[in-house]
Amino acid sequence: MVKTYRHESLLGFFKGMSFPIASIAVVNSVLFGVYSNTLLALTATSHQERRAQPPSYTHVFIAGCTGGFVQVYCLAPFDLIKVRLQNQTEPRARPGSPPPRYRGPVHCAVSICQEEGPRGLFRGAWALTLRDTPTLGIYFVTYEWLCHQSTPGGQNPSSATVLAAGGFAGIVSWAVATPLDVIKSRMQMAGLKHRVYRGVLDCMASSVRQEGLGVFCRGLTINSARAFPVNAVTFLSYEDLLRWWG
Numbered sequence: 001m002v003k004t005y006r007h008e009s010l011l012g013f014f015k016g017m018s019f020p021i022a023s024i025a026v027v028n029s030v031l032f033g034v035y036s037n038t039l040l041a042l043t044a045t046s047h048q049e050r051r052a053q054p055p056s057y058t059h060v061f062i063a064g065c066t067g068g069f070v071q072v073y074c075l076a077p078f079d080l081i082k083v084r085l086q087n088q089t090e091p092r093a094r095p096g097s098p099p100p101r102y103r104g105p106v107h108c109a110v111s112i113c114q115e116e117g118p119r120g121l122f123r124g125a126w127a128l129t130l131r132d133t134p135t136l137g138i139y140f141v142t143y144e145w146l147c148h149q150s151t152p153g154g155q156n157p158s159s160a161t162v163l164a165a166g167g168f169a170g171i172v173s174w175a176v177a178t179p180l181d182v183i184k185s186r187m188q189m190a191g192l193k194h195r196v197y198r199g200v201l202d203c204m205a206s207s208v209r210q211e212g213l214g215v216f217c218r219g220l221t222i223n224s225a226r227a228f229p230v231n232a233v234t235f236l237s238y239e240d241l242l243r244w245w246g
């Protein structure tokens with residue numbers, strides 16, 4: 001934090017923010033929509049009926065994995081652009097200094113298309129699929145399990161329960177996802193640095209060779225600290241919106 005602040009001022013912390021904001025609504029509605037509809041197909045119970053007739057954790061896991069798998073294809077290009085902009089650590093343009101490589105998200109998207117082809121926008125998508133498919137299954141199972149543990153049978157969980165269960169579900173799924181998150185980000189940066197990884201396994205092997213096993217925990221603390229508030233609010237919004245509109 002201190003280094004980022006000194007080098008790039010307060011603005012450095014907001015690098016690559018506009019694209020995630022534009023994409024988060026789309027990505028989350030695909031995730032939660034596919035999750036809920038898969039659960040409906042598997043158990044024939046709507047969201048409102050699920051408290052009285054809770055689905056099995058296997059069904060919750062399968063529905064979560066399906067949602068995770070589908071949302072990756074919306075998330076991949078936005079996530080790539082975010083990673084590329086966040087890794088651009090030059091100080092803000094000063095007179096005389098060379099301009100940054102990417103001037104903003106749109107310029108970044110256009111440059112990637114020109115330099116790496118339109119498929120370049122999906123660089124690292126396979127690693128993202130491996131990261132998100134099982135970990136979003138775990139995310140929904142953790143959430144449902146925690147709600148179930150702290151709510152008397154058949155009742156809706158209180159807002160406090162939803163906030164806590166959502167927050168912990170975020171931490172657990174990020175803890176499991178962090179090793180593949182590290183690999184995913186390295187593969188997304190590879191096109192820029194002209195480093196060639198032959199695939200996910202090659203990227204894992206070369207990262208471990210150079211930096212040891214600790215490389216898989218990079219960013220774990222910050223991911224978890226961020227995960228609690230973000231996912232607490234996500235689940236509270238999801239539950240409340242469905243209650244109001246359902």
Ligand SMILES: C[N+](C)(C)CCCC[C@H](N)C(=O)O
Binds near residue numbers: 132173227
């Ligand atoms: C699966 N994985 C752990 C990567 C993400 C799970 C939580 C997703 C949420 N939108 C967030 O940004 O925290």
